[in-house]
Amino acid sequence: MIITDTHTHLYNEAFDEDRDEVIQKAISNGITRFFIPAIDAGYTQSMLDLEKRYPENMFLMMGLHPTHVKDGYKEELKHVEHMLSQRHFYAVGEIGIDLYWDKTYIKEQRKAFKFQISLAKKYSLPIVIHCRDSFDEIFEVLEEEKSEDLFGIFHCFTGTEEQAKRALSYNMKLGIGGVVTFKNGKIDTFLNRIDLNHIVLETDSPYLAPAPYRGKRNESVYLLEVLKKLSQIYGLDEKVVADITTRNSKEVFGI
Ligand SMILES: [Zn+2]
Numbered sequence: 001m002i003i004t005d006t007h008t009h010l011y012n013e014a015f016d017e018d019r020d021e022v023i024q025k026a027i028s029n030g031i032t033r034f035f036i037p038a039i040d041a042g043y044t045q046s047m048l049d050l051e052k053r054y055p056e057n058m059f060l061m062m063g064l065h066p067t068h069v070k071d072g073y074k075e076e077l078k079h080v081e082h083m084l085s086q087r088h089f090y091a092v093g094e095i096g097i098d099l100y101w102d103k104t105y106i107k108e109q110r111k112a113f114k115f116q117i118s119l120a121k122k123y124s125l126p127i128v129i130h131c132r133d134s135f136d137e138i139f140e141v142l143e144e145e146k147s148e149d150l151f152g153i154f155h156c157f158t159g160t161e162e163q164a165k166r167a168l169s170y171n172m173k174l175g176i177g178g179v180v181t182f183k184n185g186k187i188d189t190f191l192n193r194i195d196l197n198h199i200v201l202e203t204d205s206p207y208l209a210p211a212p213y214r215g216k217r218n219e220s221v222y223l224l225e226v227l228k229k230l231s232q233i234y235g236l237d238e239k240v241v242a243d244i245t246t247r248n249s250k251e252v253f254g255i
Helices: 019-028 041-053 073-086 106-122 135-145 161-169 220-234 238-253
Strands: 003-005 031-036 058-060 092-098 127-132 152-154 172-176 199-201
Touching: 003 199, 003 220, 003 238, 019 031, 019 220, 031 041, 031 220, 031 238, 041 058, 041 073, 073 106, 092 106, 092 135, 106 127, 106 135, 127 135, 161 172, 199 220, 199 238, 220 238
Parallel strands: 003 031, 031 058, 092 127, 127 152, 152 172, 172 199
Antiparallel strands: none
């Protein structure tokens, strides 16, 4: 059984004390593929270090996270553009719009999102979308940008059934993580009506730990809780859910 964590910030400072232990524990539990979203230029070196240490397991993305779109965002976007021109990354991410923390830079967030979508198209890469309190704004951009060659993942999907279906209509898969195990998470009530072929697994670690670890530091091995919950929702063996969601991740990332 191969389990794929399609979204984990393993380079985050939260793992500085025990990163190798966390990764080994996950690997010995079958979680062997880790897709690593970027935040901003400040983390690029730690991402490259992680890949160098685990070349068989770590797959890097490149992008500027919407909450890091501030006054200097144009410089940050140049970095993203430069890195993408230098070597292969598996996606442009994570990118999008976040209006939960701060609405000050909404115009810039939108511009950065659109620019990075154009980079994804240029390199035929998937996008990994971060959407928080911003479904309308994200869908508006996707409506403008939609095309055959635009595809990817709606990371940490927490919307309604209607929003899920709309996301799928733009060639997006749904990244499902700890929220599916929360009592008030709501997505567990309709996911069984969404074909499993559109679902990928993720932790978003160190954030959003699933029950019963909610509130603690999240780590990749907790993906087993998400797998367990999805196997209940779909009425399928955990191995089947792991196989299908890993296959879906291969379809998106090309590896
Ligand atoms: Zn993330």
